[in-house]
Amino acid sequence: AELNTLSLCGGCGIECTVPHGTPTCFLGTCDVQTCAPGWGDCNALDADGCEAPLNDPAACGTCSPCALSGATASCVGGACGIAACDAGLGDCNGTAADGCETTVTSTDACGACGRVCPGIVRGLRACTAGECVVGSCVPGFADCDASASTGCETRLNTIEDCGGCGSACALAHAGARCGPTGGEITLCDDGFGDCNATAADGCETSLETAADCDACGRTCGDPTPLCAPSGGGRICVDACGSTLTTCGAGCVD
Numbered sequence: 001a002e003l004n005t006l007s008l009c010g011g012c013g014i015e016c017t018v019p020h021g022t023p024t025c026f027l028g029t030c031d032v033q034t035c036a037p038g039w040g041d042c043n044a045l046d047a048d049g050c051e052a053p054l055n056d057p058a059a060c061g062t063c064s065p066c067a068l069s070g071a072t073a074s075c076v077g078g079a080c081g082i083a084a085c086d087a088g089l090g091d092c093n094g095t096a097a098d099g100c101e102t103t104v105t106s107t108d109a110c111g112a113c114g115r116v117c118p119g120i121v122r123g124l125r126a127c128t129a130g131e132c133v134v135g136s137c138v139p140g141f142a143d144c145d146a147s148a149s150t151g152c153e154t155r156l157n158t159i160e161d162c163g164g165c166g167s168a169c170a171l172a173h174a175g176a177r178c179g180p181t182g183g184e185i186t187l188c189d190d191g192f193g194d195c196n197a198t199a200a201d202g203c204e205t206s207l208e209t210a211a212d213c214d215a216c217g218r219t220c221g222d223p224t225p226l227c228a229p230s231g232g233g234r235i236c237v238d239a240c241g242s243t244l245t246t247c248g249a250g251c252v253d
Contacts, residue, residue, distance in 0.1 A: 004025055004028055005025055009025035009028060009030045010028035010030070011028075016030035017049075018032050018050065020039040021035040021039065022034045022035075022036075023049075030046060031046050032046055032049055035050035038053060038054050038055060039052065040052045040054050040063045042063035055078070057075045060073075060075035060079070060080050061075070061078030068082060068096065068100075069099035070089040070100035071083070071084065071086060071089070071091070072085075079096075080096055080097075081096050082096050082100065085100035088103060088104060088105045089102065089103060090102045090103075090104040090112060092113035104130070106127055107125050107126065110127035110130060110131065110132050111129075111130025111131060115132075117148070118132070118148075118149075121150065121151025121153070122138045122141045122151055122153075123143065124136045134148050134151065137152035138152065140157060141153075141156065142156055142161070144166070157178045158178055159176065159178060162178035163178070163181075167182075169182070170183075171183055171185060171199065171202030171203070172202030172204060173189040173192040173202050174186070174188050174203040175187040176202075182199070182200075183199055183200070185199050188202075188203035189203060191206060192204075192205065193207050193212065193215065193216045194216075195217065208229075208250055210225060210227045214233045214234035214235065220237075221236075223238055224236035224238045225238070226238065226240060226250060227249060227250045228240055228251035229251065237251065
């Protein structure tokens, strides 16, 4: 028997076949003659035939791997393409050969090719996580509504926003204003004083007690131990009189 045919290739009962291709028996050895469409013999081994699918990025078209910078490759019609760009990159020139060549984390390409961040009112623009945001504000202003479209819209020298967004200037028993270092006392309510010289707690001290009678540190002692109202203010007295009632060391109506 001739041992150089597809049914007897190199020995009795040895049939010559190759996966995904057409075989040939040459000098008693089973070889790949041609590969089926879409398949290739990329490792040049006859034993596994045409082992490589040519629509795979690893062996695209002609057994050549697709190696694209900054991208996940695809293979369509035997040509390398871009399936997806790596985070922060974009294919802005529409050319697959150089992959995803453009950084899309700048204010001129924020999250997408050609997406330019607009200018910021009273501030500087920035690109964060693919979104145009306020990068910084000029001194004395802030972006309190977290919207790049309105920019740095809030003044930080008002009673409602003193030094920071929502930092209200409300001082106990006092009128207030917003100063360079925060809330400042403009005027104490009647009957109260800022005896510790600390604006943060406002006018914290009652001026209707024997310890601070009408003024911080003005103490009533013998022979006038009581603090009583007099002419719109208060004075130290020895007795409350007929129209007032003694309450601790004070006189009340």
